[in-house]
Amino acid sequence: FWLGFKLCSYFSGAVLAMSAAKMKAIFSQGDKDGNGFISVDELADVLKVLGDTTGTTDLGAVFNRIDANHDGKVTFDEFVDWLMSDSQPAQASLEQVFSSFCGDHPDMDNKQFIKLCKDAHLVDKKLTSTDVDLVFTKMVPKGQRRISFSQFSSGLQLIAEKKGSTPEKIQQAVLSAGGPVLHGTVAESVKFYDDKSTFTGTWAQGGPEHVKKGGGTHADDSWKRTSATESERKTDARSPRSEMRVESVPQRKVDSTVVAGAAGTGTVSSVFASYCASHADMDGKTFAKLCKDSHLLDKKWTNTDVDLSFQKVLPKGQRRIALPQFETLLKMIADKKGVDVEDIQSQVAAVGGPILHGTSAEAVRFYDDKSTFTGTHVHGGPESVAKGGGTAADSSWKRPA
DSSP states (O other): OOOHHHHHOHHHHHHHHHOOOHHHHHHHOOOOOOOOOBBBBHHHHHHHHHTTOOSSSSSHHHHHHHHOSSSSSHHHHHHHHIIIIHHHHHHHHHHHHHHHHHHSSSSSEEHHHEEEHTTOOSSSSSSSSHHOOOOOOHOOTOSSSOOOHHHHHHHHHHHHHHHHHHHHHHHHHHHHHHHHOOOOOOOOHHHHHHHHGGOOOOGGGGGGGGGGOOOOOOOTTTTTTOOOOOOHHHHHHHHHHHHHHHOOOOHHHHHHHHHHHHHTOOHHHHHHHHHTTTTSSHHHHHHHHHHHTTTTOOOSSSSHHHHHHHHHOTTTTOEEOOOHHHHHHHHHHHHHHHOOHHHHHHHHHHHHSOOOOOOOHHHOOOHOOOGOGGGGGGGTTTTOOOOSSSSSOOOOOOOOO
């Protein structure tokens, strides 16, 4: 079987697709005495015509392979059967495996050759990855980095010699691989995601898209800690702890000042321009911030809805939207929330511009408490007081020089 493949690796595509007349002509060149048969000695000339010019082929083994009835002579029919039914399928199937590992290229590089050897389970103690590199180096033409199918076939012969195996076994291992083996990471099982028996509410019936409003099942919330009553909330609001909690977040006061200053003075187009800043259009991140600053986000309009709606109005091949697409988004928000588009536009216009958040520094006594200032800093600092116009601090506690 391998001998047929080895010979066929020398054949060009034109020889494999030759006509019956061409086959007859090749057979006649070998049949020098014209008796209608080919002997072992005559077979050598036929193989040279087919492309085997090495002279290393075991003629006896090839002759026995072609001589189907083992009568010591090869007829024209036996010669044709050998070309068409033995060599060609072996060549074709092995070439298909070669092509599958090559990908989009007609030839193979070193990395692909190593993967083929690993996927065919050829790499072991006798044939290491280093040995595979050396085999590839022997096959690759000088000045190139890729090998053709004929050079690949020669490499299989070298691998067989290295492993002390037969070429037939090496070829069978490659054919068994079929194609590249793709490896991936399997995610671990997550109980509350994979076990559907733990689903509650609308998810127990397939999710919000498959259940009518109010058609879900109420989950058991008895394990939750009961929330405070309305009276308790009012009591907490009057407590010193509540007052301290409000005072500890001065940033909210700063934000409310920014919003109040711009409230009622902006329009949808002016707000759009203020969020776009130096650009004439808006990206997805800026649109998400606008929705957050306008207090549009709730259970009916989530961050996921923001991303999906932005992708719907986004022009093909672009990443930013203009004012017309932004106005379309406001209509989509109104439809999703079940309100008039004018209400959404009013919320957006009330923002005025981006709300900037920052971290307030903690108070430092000797910097913020001016009653502790001494010297020229009591009167505003060295730049505001004439030389000698400061007050001397009490230095009685210092050790005399």
